[in-house]
Amino acid sequence: MADYDIAIAGAGAVGMSCALWAQMRGHRVLLADPNPPGSGASYGNACTLATYACLPVNAPSVLTGLPGLMFAKDSPLSLSYAHALRNPRWMLSFLANCRAAPSRRIAGHLADLLAHADAGINPLIEAAGAQDLVVARGQLSVWSTASAAEAATADLEQRRALGVPWREVGPEEALEMEPGLRLPVKRAVHFHAARHLRDPQELITRMHRAFMELGGATLRAPVEAVRASATGVEVQADGQSLTAGRAVIAGGAFSKRIEGAGTDKLPLGTERGYHLMYEGEAHRVTRPVGWGEAGFYAVPHAQGLRLTGTVEIAALEAPANPRRLAYIARAGAEMLGPLPDPDSDWLGFRPTLPDSLPVIGPSPQSDRLLYAFGHQHIGLTLSGITGRLIADLAEGRQPNVDLSPFAADRAFA
Ligand SMILES: Cc1cc2nc3c(=O)[nH]c(=O)nc-3n(C[C@H](O)[C@H](O)[C@H](O)COP(=O)(O)OP(=O)(O)OC[C@H]3O[C@@H](n4cnc5c(N)ncnc54)[C@H](O)[C@@H]3O)c2cc1C
Structure with a gap:
């Protein structure tokens, strides 16, 4: 017996969800990660269970606005040209998916998956005894210029057509909802079905505790290699060779680095994002507030105000870019009024395939290897449903979600 x-x-939001779902179903599960649970991308994000976030970054506006976006000093999107030239497959495929037809198709697949997000994560929140970390106040999106407010209409209507509920909020009501805003609000929309977490890492820590109490095992080491055979998988970690019926690759943006997993053949890249933390300033907002033009959120985190977001397409190894942090600090003060110096900053790595769809399912080489990565901007939101789907696949059950759009052997464009 294995x-x-x-x-x-991987013990990020995704791997931890896979582990807890499988353990709750009575399987003997080993969770391996060199780092503490929830300390990767799942630590520093915008804390939002963003069930409305079905529109990918791949959008026609990226193609039309690309030169302006990239050369502007204050831009929510930045691109390292050297990185783009070294990764032409990812870059060209990403841009090809910005055309109208693929962008619409991707949004549809994401909306289908997001429709199951709450059903996937709620049982985990309950198992972790973490209901106190969940706040149901929705998310507020605001635009501060008439042109951006007008341009948002097409996206909002697309979301509505895909089943995402939202409500138009007048500028006055927006300022009543969020009196800390100092922007000239031209338009505001409330995604009232969204929720946020006071502290995503605390949720994952409690999920890990529940997992251990149910008899799960943890190894504080990287998985170095896996070798699948007809009867199981040999897992190399921490100088040991272990055996398992199946192995799940949930290493976020680092999922390509496990020998024998076959993930090195996939165009997995990263969209880097940043945050700044201001302790004692959480009262500035009462829910995640996104400023459309600036590309980031202000979030009331348990430890303070978190300004977080933006997209930087650059290498995993490249050092943090101080200009990105300065941009967030500057725009944050414009959004909320003067702020003290931040207490800490953070750079994180969204795992992103060039079509902005995750990979959820068996590897093409063996159904004993299951992939669960590439959740880009919405991995916290999709973690629970991904864990449940992976548990279904590991048991040979037919999932209640069509996983073909998320197959590893799909055409990435
Ligand atoms: C600025 C920013 C804001 C965001 N805001 C939101 C938001 O509001 N809502 C939302 O839903 N999503 C958000 N996201 C996206 C979300 O954070 C990610 O999609 C999600 O955290 C990815 O989870 P993960 O478990 O795949 O990866 P990670 O959390 O990065 O976890 C991967 C884990 O794998 C481990 N690992 C790597 N290699 C190995 C190995 N060989 N063996 C064992 N372990 C390994 C790492 O140590 C790490 O712990 C945001 C992201 C960023 C950067």
Whole structure:
């Protein structure tokens, strides 16, 4: 008999959800990660269970606005040209998916998956005893210029057509909802079905505790290699060779680095994002507030105000870019009025395939290797449903979601 039924590489929101779902279903699960649970991208994000976020970054506006976006000093999107030249496959495929037809198709697939997001994560929140971390006040999106407010209409209507509920909020009501805003609000929309977490890492820590209490095993080491055979998977980690019925690759943006997993053949890249933390300033907003033109959110985190977001297309290894942080600090003061110096900053790596769809399903080489990565901007939101789908696949059950758009062997454009 194998040492474990399921071995999971990666204890971010996604891997932890896979582990807890499988353990709750009575499997013998090993969770391996060199770092504490929830300390990767899942730590520093915008804390939002963003069930409305079905529109990918791949959008026609990226193609038309690309030169302006990239050369502007204050831009929510930045691109390292050297990185783009070194990764032409990812870059060209990403841009090809910005055309209207693929962008619409991607949005549809994301909306289908997001429709199951709450059903996937709610049982985990309950199992973790973490209901106190969840706040149901929706998300407020605001635009501060008439042109951007007008341009948002097409996106909003697309979301509505895909089943996302939202409500137009007048500028006065927006300022009543969020009196800390100092922007000239030209338009505001409330995504009232969204929720946020006071502290995403705390949720993952509690999920890990629940997992251990149910008999799960943890290894504080990277999975170095996996080798699938007809009967199971050999897992190399921490100088040991372990056996499992199946292995799940959930290493976020680092999922390509596990030998034998076959993930090195996939065009997995990263969209880097940043945050600044201001302790004692959480009262500035009462829910996640996104400023459309600036590309970031102000979020009331348990430890303070978090200004977080933006997209930087650059290498995993490249050092943090101080200009991105300065941009967020500057725009944050414009959004909320003067702020003290931030107490900390953070750079994180969204795992992103060039079509902005995650990979959820078996590897083309063996159904004993299951992939669960590439959740780009919405991995916290989609973590629970991904965990449930992976548990279904590991048991040979037919999932209640069509996973073909998320297959590893799809055409990425
Ligand atoms: C600025 C920013 C804001 C965001 N805001 C939101 C938001 O509001 N809502 C939302 O839903 N999403 C948001 N996201 C996206 C979300 O954070 C990510 O999609 C999600 O955290 C990805 O989770 P993950 O588990 O795949 O990766 P990670 O959290 O990065 O976890 C991967 C784990 O794998 C481990 N690992 C790597 N290699 C190995 C190995 N060989 N063996 C074992 N372990 C390994 C790492 O140590 C890490 O712990 C945001 C992201 C950023 C950067």
